[in-house]
Each structure stands twice: as C-alpha cells, then as structure tokens.
Amino acid sequence: MPTDRLNYINCKCEVNVEHLKARDIPIVAQLYMRSFQNHFLGHMGQKFLMLFISEFVNSRGNFGYVATFKNEAIGFILASTSENPFRNFYRDNFISLVCLTISGFLKDAFIRKHLKEKFGHIFLALKALVSFSEGSIDHVEMKGGQPRLLAIAVDRSYRGLGIASDLTAEFCKEMKELGYEEAGLSALPWNKRAIRFYIKDGWKEEESTENSISFSRIL
Ligand SMILES: CC(C)(COP(=O)(O)OP(=O)(O)OC[C@H]1O[C@@H](n2cnc3c(N)ncnc32)[C@H](O)[C@@H]1OP(=O)(O)O)[C@@H](O)C(=O)NCCC(=O)NCCS
Structure with missing residues (x-):
C-alpha cells in the first residue's frame, strides 16, 4: 500500500475539499490523464488539459473542486451550470487547440481512432470562433436549470x-x-x-442507452 495512503488512513486527517485554484491546474491535469486513459480528453496531453481545466477556475457558470491531502x-470535480460550458474555452484558445489536436492526431492512435466521434465539438469550436467578433459571450444556463457534474x-x-x-x-x-x-x-455504461x-x-438512474446512463440527484 502506498505510504501516503497509509498516512492518510493512520492519521485520519480529514481531506480538504475546496474550489479549484490556478496552482492546482498542472497536478489536476496529470490526475485527469491517469484517471481517464480510456477517454478522448485523457489522451489530449498536459497542455490541452491545462487550458481545459483552467476554464473551471473562477469562471462564471463553470465550477471546479479539488480534494487535497498534505496540500x-x-x-x-469539474461541473457546470452553463448550457455551453466550453464555448469560451474554444473561442479563447482556438489556434492552440487546433495545433494540439493535430499534434495529438499525429502522435496518438487513440486520438486517430476516436476523432470522428468528436466532430460535434469541432462544430461547436467553429461556432464559438464565429461569435468572437460579437465580444464576450454571456453565460447561458443549462436547459431546465440543472447543474451538471462533467467529470470526477x-x-x-x-x-x-x-x-x-x-x-x-x-x-x-x-x-x-x-x-x-x-x-x-452521465456515465459510460462500462464504467x-x-x-x-x-x-x-x-x-x-434516469435514462439508459447503449452509450450513456444519465443520473440525477436531489440537492
Ligand atoms: C469514480 C471514482 C471517482 C469513485 O471514487 P472511489 O473512491 O472509487 O469511490 P468509492 O470507493 O467510494 O465507491 C466505488 C464503489 O465501487 C466499488 N468498487 C471497487 N472496485 C470496483 C471495481 N473494480 N468494479 C466495480 N466496483 C468497484 C467499491 O466497492 C465501491 O462500492 P462499495 O463501497 O459499495 O463497495 C473513482 O473510482 C475514479 O476516479 N475513477 C476513475 C475516473 C472515472 O471513471 N470517473 C467517473 C467518470 S466522470
């Protein structure tokens, strides 16, 4: 058993849960890559994930929480109350995201295999870029006003x-x-x-399809 886990159990230290801060971004990006090895985003690399995760730090409509032990x-958790949680992410980082996606496509067979399933996101990114000239994009609430837990x-x-x-x-x-x-x-049925x-x-559990199971929780 890893020493830190034993320390955690032995000293019964309470884990600290707080809002995600800028200083947490690199380590959360690494944790994301290790935890989501079977997911597309988990293959997009540290730079892409750092840009992605920063969207959940002090962001209107997006929320990030981090559990820390010994700092x-x-x-x-990454979560959102916004209908388009990634719109500013696409718009503000468009060129970097294109370069990082091409680099991922060339380097990683997983990205090559699954990129076509992400065409919806490419469309959303282009749409966000078109709205660039319209200035800052307002936060739009989720349909039905329901916050969503996007990743844990x-x-x-x-x-x-x-x-x-x-x-x-x-x-x-x-x-x-x-x-x-x-x-x-929502969760993948194999998880x-x-x-x-x-x-x-x-x-x-609310709804189940071949590719996704959706859940809700009364707050
Ligand atoms: C999902 C996740 C956050 C849950 O955290 P956790 O510390 O594992 O949660 P818990 O141990 O409290 O609960 C997991 C339950 O699954 C059970 N479990 C443990 N190993 C399991 C396994 N290999 N297969 C199925 N169930 C398992 C546990 O026994 C526990 O249930 P129980 O307490 O009733 O026995 C964590 O597993 C994780 O980080 N997974 C990788 C990332 C991920 O898939 N995130 C979810 C998609 S967004």
Missing part, C-alpha cells in the same frame, strides 16, 4: 476512502446554496466502479 490534489476522479491510491463523496457533497452544497434543486451527470459509486452516493 497535494488527490481528487477533483480520485487518485488511484486514494480510492475507496470516501473522497469522491466528499467532493460531490461540496458540489451539491454549493449548487443548493445557489438555488438549484437537482443536479445531473462499473463509477456507476456503483453514483448509486451509493444518492444519484438516481
């Missing part, structure tokens, strides 16, 4: 300790304080551990 990020991960060495629940509790608490009554998320976690954590 080191060991888990995170806990470092492999710290799983099974309740840290994921601490993170969702903080997210749900803030959403409730903001006046929302329900939150949603059995995450699905077990969501059910245990009070999320109710």
Whole structure:
C-alpha cells in the first residue's frame, strides 16, 4: 500500500475539499490523464488539459473542486451550470487547440481512432470562433436549470476512502446554496466502479442507452 495512503488512513486527517485554484491546474491535469486513459480528453496531453481545466477556475457558470491531502490534489470535480460550458474555452484558445489536436492526431492512435466521434465539438469550436467578433459571450444556463457534474476522479491510491463523496457533497452544497434543486451527470455504461459509486452516493438512474446512463440527484 502506498505510504501516503497509509498516512492518510493512520492519521485520519480529514481531506480538504475546496474550489479549484490556478496552482492546482498542472497536478489536476496529470490526475485527469491517469484517471481517464480510456477517454478522448485523457489522451489530449498536459497542455490541452491545462487550458481545459483552467476554464473551471473562477469562471462564471463553470465550477471546479479539488480534494487535497498534505496540500497535494488527490481528487477533483469539474461541473457546470452553463448550457455551453466550453464555448469560451474554444473561442479563447482556438489556434492552440487546433495545433494540439493535430499534434495529438499525429502522435496518438487513440486520438486517430476516436476523432470522428468528436466532430460535434469541432462544430461547436467553429461556432464559438464565429461569435468572437460579437465580444464576450454571456453565460447561458443549462436547459431546465440543472447543474451538471462533467467529470470526477480520485487518485488511484486514494480510492475507496470516501473522497469522491466528499467532493460531490461540496458540489451539491454549493449548487443548493445557489438555488438549484437537482443536479445531473452521465456515465459510460462500462464504467462499473463509477456507476456503483453514483448509486451509493444518492444519484438516481434516469435514462439508459447503449452509450450513456444519465443520473440525477436531489440537492
Ligand atoms: C469514480 C471514482 C471517482 C469513485 O471514487 P472511489 O473512491 O472509487 O469511490 P468509492 O470507493 O467510494 O465507491 C466505488 C464503489 O465501487 C466499488 N468498487 C471497487 N472496485 C470496483 C471495481 N473494480 N468494479 C466495480 N466496483 C468497484 C467499491 O466497492 C465501491 O462500492 P462499495 O463501497 O459499495 O463497495 C473513482 O473510482 C475514479 O476516479 N475513477 C476513475 C475516473 C472515472 O471513471 N470517473 C467517473 C467518470 S466522470
């Protein structure tokens, strides 16, 4: 068992959950890559992920939470109340994102295999670029006003300790304080551990298709 996990259990230190800060971005990007090795974004590399994750720091409509142990990020949540959480991300970083995507395409077979499934995002990125001349883009609430949990991960060495629940509790608490009554998320059907976690954590299955299961939770 890794020493840090043993320390965590032995000293029964409470994990700290707080808003994601700029200083957490590099380590959260690494955690994202390690935790989402079967997902497209997990293959996009550190630079792409750092730009992506910074959209959840002090951002109107996007929310980031980080669980820290000994001042080191060991888990995170990315969430949004916005209908287009990535619009400013596409618009502000368009050229960098194109370069990083081409580089990923050339280097990584996973990106080559799955890029066509992301054409919807390419369309959204182009749309965001067109709106560039219109100046700053207003935050648009999710349809039905429901906050969405977009990603959650806990470092492999710290799983099974309740840290994921601490993170969702903080997210749900803030959403409730903001006046929302329900939150949603979706999971890939093969992600059995995450699905077990969501059910245990009070999320109710709403809809299931071959590619996605959606859950909601009363706040
Ligand atoms: C999803 C995640 C955040 C949950 O955190 P966690 O610390 O593992 O959560 P918990 O251990 O509290 O809950 C997981 C449940 O799955 C069970 N579980 C453990 N290993 C499992 C496995 N290999 N397969 C299926 N279930 C498993 C656990 O027993 C636990 O249920 P139980 O407490 O009733 O026994 C974490 O597993 C993770 O980071 N996964 C990688 C990233 C990811 O897939 N995120 C979700 C998609 S956005």
